[in-house]
Amino acid sequence: MSALRLISNRTSQQALSNSDYTWEYEYYEYGPVSFEGLKAHKYSIVIGFWVGLAVFVIFMFFVLTLLTKTGTPHQENTESSEKRFRMNSFVADFGRPLESERVFSRQLAEESRSLFHFCINEVEHLDKAQPSQKRPDLESNIHFQEVSRSSGTLEEDLNCLTKFNIPNFVNTEQNCSLGEDDLLISEPPRVSESKMAMPSSHRILD
Amino acid sequence: KNITDFSLNITDCNQVVVPEEVFFTVAAAGILENLLVLVAVIRNKNLHLPMYFFICSLAISDMLGSLYKTLENIFIILCKMGYLTRRGDFEKKLDDAMDSMFILSLLGSIFSLLAIAADRYITIFYALRYHNIMTLRRALVILTIIWTFCAGSSIAIALFSHEIATVIPFTILFPLMMFFILCLYIHMFLLARSHAKKIASLPTSAVHQRTNMKGAITLTIFLGVFLCCWAPFVLHILLARFCPHNPYCACYMSIFHVNGALIMCNAIIDPMIFAFRSPELRSTFKKMFCCAR
Numbered sequence: 001m002s003a004l005r006l007i008s009n010r011t012s013q014q015a016l017s018n019s020d021y022t023w024e025y026e027y028y029e030y031g032p033v034s035f036e037g038l039k040a041h042k043y044s045i046v047i048g049f050w051v052g053l054a055v056f057v058i059f060m061f062f063v064l065t066l067l068t069k070t071g072t073p074h075q076e077n078t079e080s081s082e083k084r085f086r087m088n089s090f091v092a093d094f095g096r097p098l099e100s101e102r103v104f105s106r107q108l109a110e111e112s113r114s115l116f117h118f119c120i121n122e123v124e125h126l127d128k129a130q131p132s133q134k135r136p137d138l139e140s141n142i143h144f145q146e147v148s149r150s151s152g153t154l155e156e157d158l159n160c161l162t163k164f165n166i167p168n169f170v171n172t173e174q175n176c177s178l179g180e181d182d183l184l185i186s187e188p189p190r191v192s193e194s195k196m197a198m199p200s201s202h203r204i205l206d
Numbered sequence: 207k208n209i210t211d212f213s214l215n216i217t218d219c220n221q222v223v224v225p226e227e228v229f230f231t232v233a234a235a236g237i238l239e240n241l242l243v244l245v246a247v248i249r250n251k252n253l254h255l256p257m258y259f260f261i262c263s264l265a266i267s268d269m270l271g272s273l274y275k276t277l278e279n280i281f282i283i284l285c286k287m288g289y290l291t292r293r294g295d296f297e298k299k300l301d302d303a304m305d306s307m308f309i310l311s312l313l314g315s316i317f318s319l320l321a322i323a324a325d326r327y328i329t330i331f332y333a334l335r336y337h338n339i340m341t342l343r344r345a346l347v348i349l350t351i352i353w354t355f356c357a358g359s360s361i362a363i364a365l366f367s368h369e370i371a372t373v374i375p376f377t378i379l380f381p382l383m384m385f386f387i388l389c390l391y392i393h394m395f396l397l398a399r400s401h402a403k404k405i406a407s408l409p410t411s412a413v414h415q416r417t418n419m420k421g422a423i424t425l426t427i428f429l430g431v432f433l434c435c436w437a438p439f440v441l442h443i444l445l446a447r448f449c450p451h452n453p454y455c456a457c458y459m460s461i462f463h464v465n466g467a468l469i470m471c472n473a474i475i476d477p478m479i480f481a482f483r484s485p486e487l488r489s490t491f492k493k494m495f496c497c498a499r
Contacts, residue, residue, distance in 0.1 A: 038453055042219055045458040049441060057430040060388075064422035067395055 219457035224467050229279050236272035236473030240265040243481045246490040253486060256345035257329075260321045261481050263349055267314030268473035274308045275470055306364035309376075312436065313356040315472075316383045319432065321348060322480065323390045330394050373447045380440050384433065391425050427479055435472030438465040 041047070243265045247253045281300070284290045290297055325345075329336050363372045398421060442458065442465055449455040481487055 040454070042453060042457045045445075045454045046461060049438070049458070053434060053437060057426060057433065060429065061422060061426040064392075064395065064425055065419065067392070067399060067422070 219453070219460040222461045222464055224463045226279055226283070229275060229463075229467065229470070232467060232470045232474065233272040233276040233279075236470050237269050237276070239474060239477050240269040240272075242491065242494075243477050243487070244269075246481075246487055246494060249494070250486070250490040253490065254342065256340045256342060257322075257325055258484075258487075259342075259345050259349060260318060260325055263352070264315065264318035264322065264476060264480060267311050267318055268476050270307055270314065271311035272470050272473045274304055274311060275466060278304060302364055306360040308360075309363050310356050310360035312439075312469075313359055313379075314353065315432075315436070315476075316380065317352045317356060320383055320387055321352065323387045327390045327394060330397055373443060377440055377444050380436065384429065388429060391428075395421060395425065424479075431472065431475050431479065435468045435475070439469060 244262055247258050247262050281290065281297075325340060328339055332339055363376060366372050438461075442462060445452075445455040445458055450459075
């Protein structure tokens with residue numbers, strides 16, 4: 001970059017030669033820099049900067065890994081009825097403050113809970129109002145419902161979830177298949193089909 | 207190559223030189239890769255979604271950065287061969303234009319990353335209203351606003367680069383945006399963890415640790431790559447403004463071309479961690495290459 005031009009235009013301390021503007025890789029046009037009497041190594045800023053950057057990235061990685069600790073596998077109740085599990089555990093467990101979330105405020109859990117509540121209300125609404133009508137788009141988007149509903153496909157669903165990847169939440173493909181990068185919520189349902197959901201959504205999410 | 211014109215005290219920190227071939231190769235690879243992403247998104251109708259438009263915006267800003275470096279190298283070669291004078295007016299204007307292209311690339315990258323993070327955030331937390339909130343038209347309007355702002359700022363910064371008032375906001379913007387993007391992703395992460403916790407409570411749950419580790423790795427790669435590629439250059443600008451005569455600062459500034467090469471490597475890595483993760487985009491690529499044969 002022509003940062004060399006930026007610097008040389010500005011400085012007025014040293015007596016510059018005529019070549020204060022050049023295309024070459026020459027850099028030290030703003031005068032001599034004396035390297036006598038250096039206490040530390042001359043590349044200390046370079047080394048310090050890169051070491052600091054590496055430490056910061058590793059620290060960030062450890063913080064994120066700590067965030068992902070989900071606790072012991074059997075800490076949740078294991079009822080026999082799947083439906084009861086689906087409804088009760090979603091609501092009840094979020095009422096419990098998560099132990100490892102001391103750092104983050106309660107509001108984060110609240111917001112997550114609101115989304116779950118909405119999804120639960122969604123399914124309840126559908127089950128009550130139109131039991132016979134199949135809503136593949138909406139239901140297929142709420143994968144943990146499917147997981148709890150069909151224990152036979154539990155293994156494959158869990159395997160799909162293990163491959164979840166934060167960036168690719170939205171699955172743009174029309175068929176809602178559990179691809180490698182899908183997360184739980186793959187594609188938001190179309191507007192026309194969620195008209196029934198609107199009242200509850202506005203109540204919960206707003 | 208790094209002999210100065212006039213006599214100086216001998217500086218121990220000589221300019222670290224990166225061969226021009228390396229620059230050209232890295233820049234060409236970056237431009238080609240991002241161009242491929244753009245072509246794939248344009249050709250496939252399924253990819254005309256806000257998410258992919260933001261990824262395209264990132265690809266454009268990466269392309270601008272690599273293009274800038276390529277043009278600069280070409281001009282240096284032309285100067286050496288004598289086709290261009292060093293002190294002409296035309297060259298100065300060209301230099302200004304190229305500086306602003308580079309700053310545009312940096313600002314475009316930052317804002318595109320921010321837009322991608324915000325889009326994913328809305329997808330997670332406002333999932334069922336996503337199509338209402340983020341329509342195609344709104345996404346295009348947002349992109350227009352971002353690029354207009356970046357273009358204006360880059361021209362202003364290039365023209366007034368010697369003022370402190372431009373350098374300080376420029377260098378504050380960088381960590382601020384990074385921090386904001388990190389907060390968005392952490393919030394998304396927490397929700398994903400809650401989901402995973404629910405699934406983990408089912409009988410077979412040995413796999414959940416692997417799941418979450420992958421998420422942490424992905425996020426670290428995102429932000430780590432951006433930091434490692436852009437932060438050296440931002441620090442360089444700070445040091446050049448505030449302590450150009452300090453020997454330690456001078457030694458840091460001698461690796462300037464390595465920092466430039468890092469920015470071009472960022473242009474190569476970004477499509478891999480954003481665009482190529484989408485199965486739809488990958489299948490579009492395969493179709494493009496299979497049809498071309």
